[in-house]
Amino acid sequence: MATHESYRWRSKSRGDGLTRRSFAVLCAAVPAWAADRAPETSSFDLSLVEDSVVPNELFFVREHFPEPRIGAAAWRLALAGMIDSPFEISREELIGLPRTRLAATLECAENPPGGGLVSHAGWEGVTAASLLDRARPAQAVRFVRFEGYDGYSRTLPVELARESSVLIASRMNGELLPAHHGGPARLLAAGRYGMDSVKWLRKIELLESASAQGDEYVRRSRSLLTGITAGEPVGPVLIKSAFTRPAGGAVFHGRRFLVRGVAWGEHPVAKVEVSTDGGTTWSLARVAKAERFCWAHWEWDWKIPARGQHVLMVRATDSRANTQPLERESKRIDPYEQNSCHRVEVTAR
Numbered sequence: 001m002a003t004h005e006s007y008r009w010r011s012k013s014r015g016d017g018l019t020r021r022s023f024a025v026l027c028a029a030v031p032a033w034a035a036d037r038a039p040e041t042s043s044f045d046l047s048l049v050e051d052s053v054v055p056n057e058l059f060f061v062r063e064h065f066p067e068p069r070i071g072a073a074a075w076r077l078a079l080a081g082m083i084d085s086p087f088e089i090s091r092e093e094l095i096g097l098p099r100t101r102l103a104a105t106l107e108c109a110e111n112p113p114g115g116g117l118v119s120h121a122g123w124e125g126v127t128a129a130s131l132l133d134r135a136r137p138a139q140a141v142r143f144v145r146f147e148g149y150d151g152y153s154r155t156l157p158v159e160l161a162r163e164s165s166v167l168i169a170s171r172m173n174g175e176l177l178p179a180h181h182g183g184p185a186r187l188l189a190a191g192r193y194g195m196d197s198v199k200w201l202r203k204i205e206l207l208e209s210a211s212a213q214g215d216e217y218v219r220r221s222r223s224l225l226t227g228i229t230a231g232e233p234v235g236p237v238l239i240k241s242a243f244t245r246p247a248g249g250a251v252f253h254g255r256r257f258l259v260r261g262v263a264w265g266e267h268p269v270a271k272v273e274v275s276t277d278g279g280t281t282w283s284l285a286r287v288a289k290a291e292r293f294c295w296a297h298w299e300w301d302w303k304i305p306a307r308g309q310h311v312l313m314v315r316a317t318d319s320r321a322n323t324q325p326l327e328r329e330s331k332r333i334d335p336y337e338q339n340s341c342h343r344v345e346v347t348a349r
């Protein structure tokens with residue numbers, strides 16, 4: 001059975017906080033981590049889904065810059081900006097604080113239908129809100145900027161940063177957070193696309209206004225009438241589903257097959273349906289426990305009607321009645337929010 005290979009993508013985004021020039025200066029100043037490493041992007045092979053969590057060593061990786069090498073002893077997270085009590089916290093102090101647990105699926109905003117830039121883990125850490133409280137923010141604070149040791153950053157509205165689903169995570173699947181996934185500590189913004197979950201946290205800055213986030217992570221459309229237009233920023237994860245078996249290209253000799261997959265989004269999954277006739281009719285799949293922020297496993301018994309080529313399609317609907325589109329809007333030219341139906345083509349012999 002064919003499986004998706006891990007693959008590397010070109011690096012491109014600087015988040016909202018690092019210009020090309022300042023990145024070059026940073027690289028010159030810190031050659032130890034920049035010189036000999038390339039940023040990694042590797043996907044998770046969805047056919048390997050077994051339990052609800054993806055083991056840390058298989059969890060997808062998306063880096064825009066080379067992974068910074070930060071000794072645990074030297075690592076500090078600074079709270080700065082419009083606050084009464086600026087402070088720095090060490091790794092020992094952070095991991096010693098009372099922890100909150102959160103199970104959450106993380107998906108990269110650029111993950112294509114059926115792609116493996118999505119995985120699920122159990123995360124532990126302190127809420128970002130608890131550190132913000134300790135810093136005693138000024139009344140005027142509206143935004144919080146999270147910056148990583150690689151210079152990447154994202155700025156979130158303060159109300160969002162204070163939600164209980166936003167953690168400073170220091171553990172992943174019961175282990176200390178691996179360096180690949182942002183250790184010693186990363187932001188984990190459950191229900192939001194992965195770009196907001198800043199890894200290798202170095203600074204949390206409270207601000208009255210946000211500098212422009214650039215044209216990264218913004219919807220862009222092209223039309224004959226208006227040309228190219230930039231729209232809303234992307235953020236919440238749209239409802240989406242994928243087959244974990246069969247993989248595209250599979251060949252069956254029997255007449256029954258247990259089709260399986262996962263479905264996820266910002267809101268809990270309400271139903272999953274499979275079509276074998278190009279989307280004309282849909283059959284309900286059985287969905288195992290559906291919880292907010294967590295991918296749900298589903299399965300469907302396929303009675304294979306005839307020999308030949310078949311195309312299977314899957315779509316999910318969430319608790320707010322949002323359903324995946326059959327096709328992506330043709331006017332969209334950005335690479336984000338690709339939540340149209342996943343299709344696999346298989347052969348019955």
Ligand code: MTE
Nearest residue numbers: 060061062063064108148152181194198199
């Ligand atoms: N944080 C930093 N500091 N640098 C990065 O390049 N990539 C972001 C986010 N946080 C990134 C980052 C993106 S685009 C994604 S999808 C997630 O990290 C991926 O997290 P993972 O590599 O642990 O799967």
